[in-house]
Amino acid sequence: MDVERMQAHCLAKPGAWPDDPWGHEHPVIKVGPEGRAKIFAFLRADGVGIKAGSREVADEWLDRHPGRAHVMAYIGRSGWNDLSYDIPDDELLEAVDESYRLVVETLPRKHRPEGWDAG
Structure with a gap:
């Protein structure tokens, strides 16, 4: 996996868009x-x-991938992890898909993108 492939996977999700709030x-x-x-x-x-x-x-990731999965600074206590591209692609893509699902479910229904699948 590399950043370009990961970005393409993320942007293929309904309603996904890139932002650069911190430069x-x-x-x-x-x-x-x-x-x-x-x-x-x-x-x-x-x-x-x-x-x-x-x-x-999130801690299960740390146990399964020591040295390749880490608690994210500042927001890790809320279940956010940094995952290395050294983790197998299928696991990384599944993790991103789950992150998308979890985040979309926190949006008010009127702000959820058309075409996303909760199941």
Whole structure:
């Protein structure tokens, strides 16, 4: 996996769009209308930050991938992890898909994108 492939996967999701709120090298990927959107992926050259679920669920990633999965600074207590692109592609894509689902479910129904699948 690399950042370009991950970005393409993220942007293929309904309602997803890139944003650069902090001037980093790679964008964050948001879902929802501007002004109400929420981040579901923090892209980096060497990995991606995702919402894994509860902290307990996020800790399972740390156990399965020591050295390749880390608690995200500042927001890790809320179940966010940094995952290295060294983790198998199928697991990374599944993690991003779950992050998208978890974040979309927090949006008010009127701000959820058409075509997203809750199931």
